[in-house]
Amino acid sequence: MTTKTVSPSTGTGAPASARNPESVPSLADDPFSLANLADPYPLHEKLREAGPVVWLEKYGSYAVTRYEPVYEILTDFETYISGGGLGPADRRKSAEWRPAGILESDPPTHTAMRRGLSKVVSPSSVRRLRSEFEPPARDLVQELVARGSFDVVRDLAEVYPLQVFPDAVGIPQGGRENLLPYGSMTFNAFGPRNEVYEEAFRDADAVSAWVMENCERRNLRPGGFGAGIWEVADDGGITADEAALLVRALLSAGVDTTVTGIGNTLLCLARNPDQWEKLRANPNLAKFAVDEALRLESPFQMFHRTAAVDSVIEGVLIPKDAKILLFMGAANRDPRKWGENADSFDLDRSASGHVAFGMGLHQCVGQPIARLEIELVLRALAEAVERIELTGDPVPQIHNVLHAFSSIPVRVVPAAG
Template sequence: MTVTLSPTSVVSLPDDPFTLENISNPYPLHEKLREAGPVVWLEKHGCYAVTRYEWVYEILTDFESYCSSGGLGPKDIRKEAEWRPPSILESDPPTHTVMRRGLAGVISPSTMRRLREQFAPFAEELAEEVAQRGTVDGIVDIAERYPLKVFPDAVGLRPDGRENLLPYGSMVFNAFGADNDIRSAAFAEGERVAAWVMDSCERENLTDTGLGADIWTVADEGRIEPQQATLLVRALLSAGVDTTIFGIGNTLYNLAKYPEQWEKLKAKPQLAKFAVDEALRVESPFQMFHRTTTVDTELGGVPIPADSKILLFMGAANRDPRQWGEDADVFDLDRNASGHVAFGMGLHQCVGQPIARTEIELMLQALAKRVDRIELTGEVTPWIHNVLRGFARLPLQLTPRS
C-alpha cells in the first residue's frame, strides 16, 4: 500500500536498517531514529518506524490497534500469503487466546522445575570442559552447544536432522525483515529444511515424553485443534533455539566487555537472573519486527492510517535514555532491567521465555563456579541477520578458578 504523507506529518528519512553496516552495528542508527521523533517514515521500505521505549511499549500492549495477524514482516499476510501458515506469533484473539492457553499449560511452573533439573547436568559438564580448555569460541563452544543439546531433548525431537534447527530459525526470523539478499540466503535450502521441521512436529515423530508430547496431549483433551498442536510444536522449535543462542552469546560478550560485572556475578552467582535481564536489555537478541495498524491511530502526535506497517525497534527501546538513563548503553548488574521489551510485552509476550531464561541462567552459574576471568581475545564477528542481534564468532580466554 502507498501512503501519501505531508512533510509536516512525520519526519521522513532515507536510512535503511537492513544494510550490512546497520546490522553489524545498529546503535548509531537507533540513536538517530530516536532523536528524529516519536515516529519516523522509512522511505526505502515505505513503513513507519518507532524506536522510543514509551511508544514501542504502547504498541506491544495494544493488540487491538496494532495487530500481529498482519504478520511480523513487511507483508500484510492477511492479504498476501507467506511461505508458511501463521503461527502463534502472527495471530490475534480469539485464535491466539486458544493457542496461548494450550502452550501456557505445557510450560508451567512444575514443567520448569523439571526442566531445570534436566538442563543442569549438561551446563555443569560443558562449563567444566570449556574452563579447562581455556581458549574457546563463546558461540560455537558454548552458546550453540548448550541449547542445541538440551532444548531439542526437552521437546522430544528425534536425534537425526537436528542440524536443520538453525537454518529453520534463520528462515523464520529473517522473513520478519526486508526482502533482501540476507533473506534469500536464509531460504537457500528452505523447502528441505521446512519439510524436516514440519515432519518432526507430528505426534509419531516425537518421543512419548517431552514438551512436544505434552502439546499433543492438550490436543487430545480438545483444548486445541490437532493442526494447532503442529503449529505450537513448530513455534517452540523456531523460537526456542536461535534467540537462546544469541542470548547466551550476548551475555558472555557483555561479561567479557565489562570484567567488573563478571566479578560481581562470580561473587554472587544468584545474580545470574539479573545478568540475563540486563544482557537482554542492552544487547537484545530480537531487535525489530513489524506490527500492522487496524484503525487510524496516533503516536506521539503523529497520525498513522489504518493498515499501515510499523517497524518496532525493541533493541532501540531497550537502550532509550528516556527510560534507562544516560548510561543506557552500559551493561550494569546494579540496574533494574525489569520492563525491558526483549521478549515483547503484553498479550504477545513470549510464552516460552522461562525456558530461555533457565538455560542462560544455568550456563552462567555453572561458569561462575569454574571461571575466574573471561576475556575477549580478538575482534568479535557479528551475525548478519535481518532482525536478530548476535555474534557468529566470540573469541574468549577463560581462566579457570584455582
C-alpha cells in the same frame, strides 16, 4: 501515549503505508542494510532523536524507537495487530512461505493457541527442567574451561541449547543441526526479501522437510513438550493444525533466541570484567545479568505491527493498515527510560520492564526456558572461571531481525581450587 481515534483515512486510494505524512520526520536510512544489521545502534540513536515516530522512505512505513510508545503499541493488541504479519508486507494480502503461527495471529485464534501452549510450558514444568538442564551445562563448561580457549558461539551457545531443549520437546537426536537454519528462516522472514533472506532460505526445502517430519506426533517422545501440545489438541483446546504449528514455533523460538541470548550475555560480561567479578562474588546475580544483557544486546531487535484502525501515536496520526516497525533494541537503550548510561552493562541496574521478549498479549511464552538456560550457563561459568577475556573481535551474524554473533573467541582463566 497511544490512543485510539475515529479520525478518517485520507481517502487518497493509495495504501496507507505508501503515503508520506508531511508532519512526520522522514529518513532514507535502511534499517535492513548490511551495515545497520551488523551495528544497529548508531541508527537507533538517530531515529530516537529524530522524533517519537519517523517515516521510513524506503519501506513506506512508520518507525518507533522510544521506549514508551514501543511499550504502548506492544500492549495494545487490538489497535496494533500481529495478524498483518511481523514483516514489512501485509500477510493478509500476500502469500507467505508458511501459515501464520502464534506470533502472527490475533484473538480468538491467538488466545486458543497461547492457552494451549501455556498448559504445557508452565512455571511448574519449567522448574522441573532445572535438574535436567543443570548437569549438561556444568559438563560442557568444564570441558571448555579445560581447553582454555574456545568460541562462545560455536562451542557453547550453539551446543548447549541444541542438546537440552530438543530433549525437553521430545525431538529425536539425529538431524538437530537443522534447527539452527530453520530458526534463521523463520525469523529472517520477518524482514524484507533481501539478500539476507535469500541466504537464509538457500536450503529451505531440506531443512523444512526435516522439521516438519520430526514435529509429527508419531516422532515425538512421550512426556515431552511436543507430546503435551498434541494432548491439548486431543482435549479440543486447539486444532491438529495449530498443534503442529505450535511445536514448530516452540522449537524455533526456544533455540535461536537462547543461542543468541547466551552469546550476547557472555559478550557483555567479557567486555566488562568488573561486572564479571560482581557475578562471581554473588552468583545469585545471574538472573539480573541475564535481564541486563537481554536489555542491552536484545536478541530480537525489531518487527512490525499493523494498524487495525486509524490511531494516534505520540500525536501522530497513523492510518488504518499502515505498517509500524517497532525497534525493541532501540527502546531497550532509550535514555529516557534507562538513564544516561543506557548503553552500558550494569548489574546494579534494574532491567525490569525491558521489551526484549515483547510485552502484553504476545510476550514470549517460552522465555522462562531461555532464561533458565542462560542462567545455568552463567552459574556454571562463574563457579569454574576467574576471568573471561576476548581474544579477537566478535563477528556479527547478519540477520534481518536478530542481533547475534557468529563468533566470539575467548580465553578463560580457571578459578583457583
